[in-house]
Amino acid sequence: MTAETDAWTVMVIVGLAVITVLTRCLFFVSSKPWQLPGWAQRGLQYAPIAALAAVIVPELVMTQGQFIQTWQDARLFAALAGAAWFFGHRAQRQAVLGTIVAGMAVYLPLHLALGW
């Protein structure tokens, strides 16, 4: 809890808040009706999932900038357990919550007891 507040991080946080407003309100700003160009509208279908995958996958399979050299990594098994849970329960509303719980239930013992 000794981390210090630095101006750069605060600016990033304020910037992210501006992004929240911008994306949630993009179509409310102008009183004239308008549309995005067709390619942008279609691109919207694919960009959010791409952004999530681009953040998640390196966090699962890389350590210190290197591709992991061992399968004995708690993150891999946790992600598999989470995926298994999600696709077994995706009709339910709390499937994402279950993904987290199932994943952590695998992650914590492997990470803490075996040091993976």
Next chain:
Amino acid sequence: MGAAPGLASWGMMTGVAMMNSGMSLFEALLMGVIVFAGSSQLAAIPLIASGTPMWVVLATGFCVNLRFVVFSAHLRPYMMHLPLWQRLVTGYLTTDLSYVLFTRRFPQHGGSPEQLLAQQAYLAGNCCVNWSSWVGCSVLGILLAGLIPAHWGLGFAGILALLGVMFSLASSPLRWVSAGVAGAAAVAAFALPFKLNILLAIAAAVAMSLLLEAVRRADANRPGTSP
């Protein structure tokens, strides 16, 4: 409020993830209160922790948030009778959950001023509950993070949360392609400076998906149609 436990745990986990990534108490509180977007916060946390340039963090947050652009286009007719500042405040506070509940309750925007007012009141109430529980649970998570040693790796729950959200977005084969290309490209281009691998991966994935979509459409139109 069947969604309440999900929202509560999501907020708590974001709080824990922020603190475990080395943010100060003030930064974590500020982020929980003003950014108010769980997925983009969770995606930004590892980037902030590794000192990524600001514009790359913001661009990544923007891409994660692009789904809201679709919501805002949909909600426009419900909003345009309001003055600009009210539109902006309402939009800012309308998360995925409020959007889904609101459009389910009111599939059509109101014709009369009374109907519009009723809809506005429902949305405002919904957003208030949502915002308070989000902030409350973020603060709880931030406090909780101090009690649990960082080496437990509870911050990893944030990545699992993003994984769940990613799966719930994977509603079509081309979206799977997008996720697959982005994930592979982000790892392959990891050596790029400034975490540009993230943006490169998003661009490659969207381009690939649009290309495949165009090919598929061309295939579907082939029998007997002229260009």
